[in-house]
Amino acid sequence: MLPDVPAPALRLGLDPDALRSNWQALDRMSGNARAGAAVKADGYGLGARAVVPILHAAGCHDFFVAHWSEAQALLDVAAPGSISVLHGPLTDADVAFAVASGATPVINSLEQARRWVAGGGGRCHLMVDTGMNRLGLPLTELGDESVAALEVDVLLSHLVSAEEDVASNGVQRDRWGQARAAVRHQRGSLANSAGIALGSDYHGDLTRPGIAIYGGVPRTELAGVIRQVVQPQAAILQVRDVTAGETIGYNATFTATEPMRVGTIALGYADGYLRCWSGRGRFHANGQVLPVLGRVSMDMTVIDLSGAPSLREGDWVTADYALPEASAETGLSQYELLTVLGHRFAR
């Protein structure tokens, strides 16, 4: 018999205290509303099955995923009724799964409303489009009889530009208010992470932060409040000494100008450490900064160990991956920086 699979040489460090503290801060900033949590895309790449119990213990009772498969993956770690599926019931199989599992659909169209009621229906949420033109019913369809037949818990809409101070925020808030007046429902919800900082007019009864729970800072109001949650870490596979004039990695984009010690780590662009970090990323260990040398390859990256010559094969290094700074450095959004992190990380 094979022994257990050895632990991979890369892991995603997750700080549960920071996760909890971020959600609690967003819940406090939501005033009279309660904060839920967007945990789609596997908890923004952190691992939804790890994130949900931590947030639940902190007091979170509303979790939003995009796909039914994501709801299914959470059924044994969250109360089914607390899991909401943003894409809604696209097929009769989705309706059957929702009814059988108890996960809550978000109804996004008259078609979905009819399908839900025909399939047995019951408690659901209703997405109203107030300007995104992506998912949800326009205000003009809210008088339809299939909407009146719904048992709506959360009436939600989604902000286009909450991280900016633009007039469309107020326009969307007012349209959401009109929708709330037109449709019977239990709770109103509009704000994502950035929307929470727009103030109490945007809070309703439930807010839906995502990125800020995981360490993203979409607006300056959140800057002093939100803590870093995620730290990509990789093991050193090999240490070598290179002499002046030698080059490192594909296409020889780095040339040593003096003798130096370098380390090859088990992290590459296939893991989401994209090629934009080539020659500019930084790792750290023992308080020392270890810059990336040359190109990031698919499964490996070479870093400068000159600052930490005691590091050996098998030692671990941590990427500088604070989201606002990493986003400014690479041009990737804070959302992309998290959701690209691949399946080879131990989570």
Ligand SMILES: *Cc1c(COP(=O)(O)O)cnc(C)c1O
């Ligand atoms: C992803 C998502 C959120 C969370 O947005 P953040 O910007 O990550 O806070 C909230 N509501 C809906 C409908 C979403 O799709």
